[in-house]
Amino acid sequence: MKGFFIKTEVEEFDTFEQFVKEAGLGSDDLVFCGEHTYNDYVKPLGVEVQTLFRDRYSKGEPVDSEVDAILDVCRNKKFGRIIAIGGGTVIDIAKLIAVAKPEYNVDDLYDNAAELKKHHQLVAIPTTCGTGSEVTNISVVNRVSKGVKMGLAIDAMLPDKAVMITNMLDSLPYKIFATSSIDAMVHSVESFLSPNGCSISRIFSTEALKTIISCWKKAVDNGGGEAWKEFAADFLKASNWAGLGFGYAGCAAVHACAYPLGSVYHIPHGQSNQLMFAPVMKKYKELQPVGRINDLEAIIAETLGCNADEALEVLYELMDEVLKSEPLKNFGVKESDLPGFASGVIKTQQRLLKNNYIPLTEEQVLDIYKAVF
Ligand SMILES: [Fe+2]
Known part of the structure; x- marks a missing residue:
């Protein structure tokens, strides 16, 4: 039996700006979010970060082919932390990016679940009041190729930090x-x-x-x-x-x-x-x-x-x-x-x-x- 533990450090801020200052966001960080979230919260602060916009690849809940396309893009990027800002979909995909070996696609992640290790620190910032994904080890993908929507749950995917910022719910x-x-x-x-x-x-x-x-x-x-x-x-x-x-x-x-x-x-x-x-x-x-x-x-x-x-x-x-x-x-x-x-x-x-x-x-x-x- 595994005892109760919280591996993820949970921080609370009133505004996104307070978090950016405290975290020292910079060019080594990859901000993964919807483009509108970037425009509303990150861009106005003028911080230099790398970006990956989730909505360039898909709109709804995560589908295997779309996650594969995102993993393809990450293959050619050099970055340290992943700063995932979004609802459950964004945070769930970020968990997969954090543990994927460069050559991996979604099927490889599910097939090698037991061996997965974290390659990037993961900071999760929810913009909805639902999934709790920022403190769980679960990522759910609709595996269209297998005809099933199922979760992958491994502790390597637990975010290192969950950052709860009230003003992320403003819009x-x-x-x-x-x-x-x-x-x-x-x-x-x-x-x-x-x-x-x-x-x-x-x-x-x-x-x-x-x-x-x-x-x-x-x-x-x-x-x-x-x-x-x-x-x-x-x-x-x-x-x-x-x-x-x-x-x-x-x-x-x-x-x-x-x-x-x-x-x-x-x-x-x-x-x-x-x-x-x-x-x-x-x-x-x-x-x-x-x-x-x-x-x-x-x-x-x-x-x-x-x-x-x-x-x-x-x-x-x-x-x-x-x-x-x-x-x-x-x-x-x-x-x-x-x-x-x-x-x-x-x-x-x-x-x-x-x-x-x-x-x-x-x-x-x-x-x-x-x-x-
Ligand atoms: Fe749920």
Whole structure:
């Protein structure tokens, strides 16, 4: 058994400028980010750094061929630290750059996972309030060539520094706030329920959950829309704590069931988690109503001011206020897809399913998809 540890140094700043001064950014550093992020935050400061713009290669979540193209470009660059500034996609790709041997492509990384070593120091600066990728050892790639979206998890990919800067969320559009904060909420719940959690990881999961849902409620009560920005610093911190929780305890069936929706129908990660969250929790309650899920209900009830027996329903309704949930068929999913999704989840997502509140069979996973079709 591996004990709880935080290898990544976590720093907090109010502004990006404060970080740049403290870190002494310079020409040996490779800043990896979206071009708009560079223009908004790095360029105005006039610091001389090397740049690699992620959006020149792809727009959505990481796909193997696009990551291969980025690794190709890095082959011809000489640089020291990687400064990854972005959402989960940017940070996940940066983790792969940090450990890739010059000749490696994505398949080589997955095939040689056990031998990977870090070649570049990695500094991760999140610009969303969701993935927690800045403190986890996981990188998720949609391996189109293999027909599966799956995570690679090795400690060599843990960022050396996670830098939490409140003003990086200033220009975050509402939809990305909504999907990323839902992702972080799901991280907190899945890691809280995970049988592979420990008392320390559950402190992070619990505080993340309480912060996210209480700030959602305050933002909704304040009229929704941009009201969340008043709590941006709290959402950012909570996503980091949720990352520390699931970095140890793992995510589970919600993420596992969401992956095919992302890889086949390109539903954003946080949104696909939202679609699968309620049906997975309902299945858990149906199969094992007494257990750690009651502790979860008590935390939600205390935070949202409701009874424990209605807590999950109240949470689903609150999440719906943040982003309206829709049936899978509204995203183009066909009923005939569902059996293949269920068997694929059982075959390829055991890394996640081992962290379930209770084990699920292929038939039960199929029920979960059907419940929200
Ligand atoms: Fe996630």
